[in-house]
Amino acid sequence: VVPPGATTIYVGGQNAVDASGTLVGGDDVAAQTRQVMDNVETALAAAGATLADVVSWTILIADGADINAAYAAAAPRLARDGDPPLVTAAVVAGLAVPGALIEVSCTAAVVR
16 A cells, blocks of 8 residues: 555666666676666666665566576565565566567655
């Protein structure tokens, strides 16, 4: 339950691109996942939030990518004390960014 008065922040699908828009990580889904999570943290920080404020995650993984490696790379940043966030994951045929193996979006709630 999002507390009354919380500011809701929506972070759209993040891929493993660096500041110049270049896909990083190649065929390594764990490396791509780490970059994706860095990008999510940057987007949240720009809105005054942190990973601890996330109430819902959506994770899309390209068919054929190693789901276990992706989860292992993301898990330390998804975990938190207290009520866990909702996590939804799906395997998809492909993603909009050529070569992308994972895309993550989230919703955060911040009480100010």
